[in-house]
Amino acid sequence: xxxxxxxxxxxxxxxxxxxxxxxxxxxxxxxxxxxxxxxxxxxxxxxxxxxxxxxxxxxxxxxxxxxxxxxxxxxxxxxxxxxxxxxxxxxxxxxxxxxxxxxxxxxxxxxxxxxxxxxxxxxxxxxxxxxxxxxxxxxxxxxxxxxxxxxxxxxxxxxxxxxxxxxxxxxxxxxxxxxxxxxxxxxxxxxxxxxxxxxxxxxxxxxxxxxxxxxxxxxxxxxxxxxxxxxxxxxxxxxxxxxxxxxxxxxxxxxxxxxxxxxxxxxxxxxxxxxxxxxxxxxxxxxxxxxxxxxxxxxxxxxxxxxxxxxxxxxxxxxxxxxxxxxxxxxxxxxxxxxxxxxxxxxxxxxxxxxxxxxxxxxxxxxxxxxxxx
Ligand code: PLP
Numbered sequence: 085x086x087x088x089x090x091x092x093x094x095x096x097x098x099x100x101x102x103x104x105x106x107x108x109x110x111x112x113x114x115x116x117x118x119x120x121x122x123x124x125x126x127x128x129x130x131x132x133x134x135x136x137x138x139x140x141x142x143x144x145x146x147x148x149x150x151x152x153x154x155x156x157x158x159x160x161x162x163x164x165x166x167x168x169x170x171x172x173x174x175x176x177x178x179x180x181x182x183x184x185x186x187x188x189x190x191x192x193x194x195x196x197x198x199x200x201x202x203x204x205x206x207x208x209x210x211x212x213x214x215x216x217x218x219x220x221x222x223x224x225x226x227x228x229x230x231x232x233x234x235x236x237x238x239x240x241x242x243x244x245x246x247x248x249x250x251x252x253x254x255x256x257x258x259x260x261x262x263x264x265x266x267x268x269x270x271x272x273x274x275x276x277x278x279x280x281x282x283x284x285x286x287x288x289x290x291x292x293x294x295x296x297x298x299x300x301x302x303x304x305x306x307x308x309x310x311x312x313x314x315x316x317x318x319x320x321x322x323x324x325x326x327x328x329x330x331x332x333x334x335x336x337x338x339x340x341x342x343x344x345x346x347x348x349x350x351x352x353x354x355x356x357x358x359x360x361x362x363x364x365x366x367x368x369x370x371x372x373x374x375x376x377x378x379x380x381x382x383x384x385x386x387x388x389x390x391x392x393x394x395x396x397x398x399x400x401x402x403x404x405x406x407x408x409x410x411x412x413x414x415x416x417x418x419x420x421x422x423x424x425x426x427x428x429x430x431x432x433x434x435x436x437x438x439x440x441x442x443x444x445x446x447x448x449x450x451x452x453x454x455x456x457x458x
Pocket of ligand 1: 121179180181182184207208209210259263264292293294295296320321
């Protein structure tokens with residue numbers, strides 16, 4: 085059977101990983117600054133993670149959400165402690181798109197409304213509603229089209245106020261730092277306006293933290309820098325270090341009802357073991373502090389390269405905008421210097437989303453290689 089070809093592939097076969105390095109089937113070693121689109125948060129094959137998953141699978145990988153699963157509560161407790169949102173409640177699912185889909189569904193159940201505000205160049209996943217609230221026509225199938233989506237310019241407070249004045253809004257969803265768009269931070273004023281307008285109109289503020297959350301920015305959620313709380317936070321990528329798991333963090337104002345959300349696989353024993361291991365490593369290795377320290381170091385080093393037009397981001401979520409399209413530089417980094425970096429929807433911007441325990445020495449290797457490429 086042929087694979088359905090939806091991904092353009094590099095002709096590289098990765099067979100193993102350790103920390104921030106991965107190896108191909110020919111024995112070549114690569115520095116991984118992209119973590120396979122950001123999920124790799126504690127590094128490849130972290131010994132604590134391997135042990136925890138191995139122990140769990142030898143006992144029980146999966147049963148259903150109709151029995152007690154103490155691992156879910158352990159994960160919720162550890163997540164409450166790590167994030168500081170211990171009064172919020174947790175719904176577990178399997179991916180970022182699913183987390184956002186459930187968050188918006190919850191907002192609609194709660195308000196009884198339909199209109200969702202999202203922002204230009206944002207990305208929230210590929211399922212039906214969340215794909216409809218993106219402004220990339222190539223990924224929206226006719227069946228996904230909806231009149232319930234209002235897509236506004238990012239960081240535009242005036243447009244936001246106007247939309248609230250004209251429509252009955254169910255929810256506003258935005259990334260704290262737009263990732264796929266090429267690393268663009270929401271302004272404090274913009275996030276404050278979302279919070280204030282949602283409060284004023286009893287709408288729900290959903291913070292998509294699938295990419296920028298879970299410590300990547302140096303705080304648990306990137307909007308924590310602004311001392312503003314969203315009603316719902318969605319998470320996935322870094323949560324399982326590559327094991328598929330997603331989560332919805334729900335403020336106490338929402339009331340759970342049996343059956344309102346659900347999933348077969350979400351919160352399985354194995355997924356919880358993976359996510360618990362991740363949070364234990366975060367705590368032991370102080371990864372939020374490391375993300376901020378190494379990220380700030382990387383940004384400073386990159387800003388000193390005169391060929392770079394702009395360096396954007398916070399912590400270990402970094403966008404490097406070049407004067408020209410970055411494809412050839414990324415290719416050179418990959419094939420000549422054996423360094424994986426990421427793309428973005430802005431063809432001039434390279435994205436870095438490394439593991440949160442990457443070191444300054446590993447950043448130095450990249451900076452030297454990039455200087456040579458430029
Ligand atoms: N939200 C954001 C901000 C993302 O970056 C992504 C994926 O890149 C998603 C949602 C969708 O996550 P998933 O691919 O796990 O469905």
